[in-house]
Amino acid sequence: MVSRRLKGFRDIAAADVLARDRMIVAIRGVYERYGYVPLETPALEYVDCLGKFLPEADQPDGGIFAFKNEDDEWVGLRYDLTAPLSRYVAMNPELPKPFRRYQIGPVWRVEKPGPGRFREFQQCDFDSVGTGSMLADAEACMVMCDTMTALGVSAKDFVVRINDRKVLNGVLESMAGPGEPLPPELASNVLRSIDKLDRVGLDGVKALLGPGRKDESGDFTKGVGLRPAQIDLVLAYLSIKASTRSNVCDELERLVGSSAIGREGVDELRQIDAALNAAGYDDRRVVIEPTVVRGLAYYTGPVFEGVLTFDIVDEEGTKRPFGSVFGGGRYDDLVERFTGQKMPATGSSLGVDRLLAALKAIGKVDATSSTAWVLVTRLDKNLTAHYQAIASELRGSGVNTELYVGTQGIGKQFKYAGDSGKIVAIVVGEDEIKSESVSIKDLRLGVELSKEIGADRKKWLEQQPAQFSAPRSQLTEAVKKVLLRYTR
């Protein structure tokens, strides 16, 4: 058998699992602070409940992992947590509305994997179903801000950017002109081009909207083929820069002109602005950003994304922006697909894996891979009963403790303790038994001091500066004192 692993899937070692778990605890804490309740749904769904199905081909859309079950029905791994939520709400009409749930779990997508992009990854979603109030959308922005704060990201490193699909539609409408509606296919191509702004720049978008664009590798992307006047309108829209949310709304209002849908969108943004102001989330933390489009599928109103604003330096030394970790918006038609009844909903999703990668890049996560802080060594294997007693005592007082169950000598045991991330090693031999004491070694202090060992190892061994003796009766107190040096 050859050991191999599916492309885009990964093994996640202790340090990352532990770091991610700590993050999730913080994230749940924020979601629950706002009153969202947890929900779990299956990994597998009928493919038609996932939203994507190619009826003419009688098989699922590429992009989802799918197979036929024993009854010859197409089932697939969920690719997000929103479609299952819609299905759940449709199946449980008695739920009190608004229904506000959060869900944390893996999703699967057949996509080209890249750095920080996988085919299996964790999402942390929170949504409000059953209200069309902009209060819910404004709250989503607040939750995003609070979550990042709880994860130790300072306000200057994170910003929520919002926009409204109705505004975009308004622009498209006024672009088409009276009696000449924009074909839906064309409209979605325009949105797709706008979505590429941060990658290709304003000139790139201009080219994409017109004849097409050739990138540096010589690849040519076919353009949308708009008329120059139409392109200018889109560019004017994208170029809106304003100091405050309300100023942006004024600009947008001017641009959408007489479009009813556009005006409605601006009004929604104004309501969100008002709610945010009342709750104390100012113009620096949540900005209205006309260039935000987001996954073109089912969003019907406000869309938002949470963006890390710092650059990370990759291994080549190249700076690159980290980009969006939170994404969401309003999807008023999704539940209706199941029930036929109007059921407005809005919410947002956090990509924990991406965020973890970002926090690692700025050194905001400690990379410990151990769960025990103390190793009880076995100097004299005949004294194992004593060692077990010591380990039990420490565990009983809440100190995570590992008893060395290997077979090697004391030197190797210290190396193991250090390599496996322990903070303290306990040594007891005949001497300690006689004097009713324990020897406690601060492994990290040892590492520090060892930088100055020099050539005189003999002296080092005699002095053992990182080690001290404590009465056996004060074992726990002494150990805890050392642990406190490293605040965990």
Place this chain on the structure above:
RNA sequence: GCCGACGUAGCUCAGUUGGCUAGAGCGCCUGCCUGUGGAGCAGGAUGUCGCUGGUUCGAGUCCAGCCGUCGGUACCA
């Protein structure tokens, strides 16, 4: 999905125009040191040269296909 680059010890990489038993640094392991990891010294193992086939007297080196990684592009619910 499409285009391109790359693929040699665990890691970072050398490896001449095809030519003897494939190298360095770091890391790892062992000993000096059977009550002490981190210093020093001495030693040791690193490996299907991505895989498969082809050209050749001979392939890490040349050719083809495949796999993988990276970059660009498309898609991204």
